[in-house]
Amino acid sequence: MASSSSSACSFIFYALLLIQLCSAREIVDKNQNNDQKEENHIDIYGKNGVYDLDPALNVFFHVNDLYSGKKMPIYFAVNDPSTTPRLLTREQSDLIPFSSKKLAYLLELISLVEGSPQALAMEQTLKQCELEATPGETRFCASSLESMLDSTRGILGMVKIKALTTNIRNLSSTLLQGYTFLKEPLEINVSDMVACHTMAYPYAVYYCHGQKGYNRVFEISLGGENGNIVDAIAVCHMDTSMWDSDHVAFRVLGGQPGSSPVCHFLPADNIVWIPSP
Numbered sequence: 001m002a003s004s005s006s007s008a009c010s011f012i013f014y015a016l017l018l019i020q021l022c023s024a025r026e027i028v029d030k031n032q033n034n035d036q037k038e039e040n041h042i043d044i045y046g047k048n049g050v051y052d053l054d055p056a057l058n059v060f061f062h063v064n065d066l067y068s069g070k071k072m073p074i075y076f077a078v079n080d081p082s083t084t085p086r087l088l089t090r091e092q093s094d095l096i097p098f099s100s101k102k103l104a105y106l107l108e109l110i111s112l113v114e115g116s117p118q119a120l121a122m123e124q125t126l127k128q129c130e131l132e133a134t135p136g137e138t139r140f141c142a143s144s145l146e147s148m149l150d151s152t153r154g155i156l157g158m159v160k161i162k163a164l165t166t167n168i169r170n171l172s173s174t175l176l177q178g179y180t181f182l183k184e185p186l187e188i189n190v191s192d193m194v195a196c197h198t199m200a201y202p203y204a205v206y207y208c209h210g211q212k213g214y215n216r217v218f219e220i221s222l223g224g225e226n227g228n229i230v231d232a233i234a235v236c237h238m239d240t241s242m243w244d245s246d247h248v249a250f251r252v253l254g255g256q257p258g259s260s261p262v263c264h265f266l267p268a269d270n271i272v273w274i275p276s277p
Contacts, residue, residue, distance in 0.1 A: 055075050055175070055176045056075045056077070056175075056176075057075070057248065057252050058072075058073045058074055058075040058176055059074060059075055059264045059265045059267075060249050060252045060253055060262065060263065060264045061234075061253070061263050061264070061265075062253060062260070062261070062263065063216075063236050063238075063260075063261045063263055065263070066181075066185045066218065066220075066236075066263070067181065067184065067185075068181050068182070068183050068184045068185075069180065069181060070180070070181040071178060071179070071180050071181075072178070072179060073176060073177065073178050073179070074176070074177070074178075074179045074222065074230075074265060075175055075176045076166070076168055076175060076230060076232075076265070076267070076268065077175055077267060077268070078168055078175075078268065079268070079269055084204075084269070085201070085202065085203045085204040086203070086204055087142075087143060087144055087145050087148075087203075087204045087206075088143050088144050088203055088204070089144055089145075089146070090144040090146040090147060092144070093143045093144040093147065096143075098126070098129070098141075098143065098205075099126065099130075100123065100126040100127055100130060103119075103122065103123055103126060106122070107119055107122075110202065118202070121200035121201070122200070122201055122202070124200070125141075125199040125200055125201045125205055125207075128141075128199065128207055129141035129199075129205070129207060133209070134242045135242065136211055136212070136214070136242075137209055137210070137211045137242075138155050138194075138209065138210050138211075139207070139208065139209040139210075140208050140209075141199070141205055141206065141207050141208070142196070142205070142206050142208060143201075143203060143204065143205045143206075148196065148206060148208065149161070151208065152194045152196075152208065152273045155192070155194050155210050156192055156193075156194065156210075156273065156274075156275050157275070159275045159276070160275070160276040160277075161273050161274065161275060161276055162273070162274050162275070162276035163271050163272070163273055164188070164217065164219075164233045164271070164272040164273075164274060165233060165266070165268060165269075165270070165271055165272075166230065166231065166232045166233050166265065166266050166267065166268045166270070167230070167231040167232075167268070168228070168230050168268050169228065169229045169230065169231070170227075170228055170229065177224050177225050177226055177228070178224070178225040179222040179223060179224050179225070179230070180222065180223050181220060181221070181222060182221040182222065182223045183221055185218045185219065185220045185234070186218060186219045186220075187216060187217070187218050188217040188218065188219060188274060190217060190274045190275060191212070191275075192210060192212050192274075192275065193210055193215055193217055193235075193272055193273065193274050194208050194209070194210040194272070194273040195208065195209060195210065195215075195235055195266070195270065195271070195272050195273075196208040196270060196271040196272075196273065197270050198267075198269050198270060206271070208273075211237075211239070214237065214238050214239040215235055215236065215237055215238065216235070216236040216238060217233070217234075217235055217236075217272060217274065218233070218234045218235075218236070218263075219231065219232070219233060220232045220233075220234055220265075232265050232266070233265070233266045233270075233272055234263055234264065234265045234266065235263065235264060235266065235272065236261050236262070236263040237261060237262045237263070238261045239258070239261075240257050240258055240259070240260070240261065240262050241257050241258030242257065243257045243262075244257070245257055249262045249264070250262075
């Protein structure tokens, strides 16, 4: 028992070192972003109002924007691999409580002050992971690759699965710039998918969700005005009727729940899982 406790402490302590290397803005922004959604659908980008939008909100677009030659400003962030939290192994993950009921214990264990940006980010992530799914949706949180794969296969069926991610080539420090669709977007015809988004936490945690038959997945080749090339993955949510009316996508694109599909590009550290032939 003492050995397990010691192992848990060492893993969390290492994770804390990673989060301290991240910028305070990134932690606070992700925490504020999570405040926006609090139910129904994850909002991984959101911030203020229509007239004071975070540049990172330049990821949303309309389904009728999917054509070669389309131009739009898009935000892509590049994470430093040396400071990016990693997924734990299943054995490591199982040693560490992952529950809002255990938050006080976790904060004490890793010497974080209650109410600090890091503590608030942890609290919001735990709350998001404990929300019930909306009708027709499946959701889970994973902190190990094994648990992510097991849960994903449980949703997609016991089939081979394939991971899709956005590939950013030679991106400079310009995170927001104008991009052009270099060719017709390629739709990946799948009946089901699971999208996994990174959450703010001392170690890597993914919030994953899927809604059978209500999403379309695209591969889009983008050329930046600064010469950057991005092989992007985008998801179009065709049924938004269950979304919160305050979802940031509606403030960016206009509309309301159920009025029209909402599409968005995935950051490079997000994953879309699909069945593989």
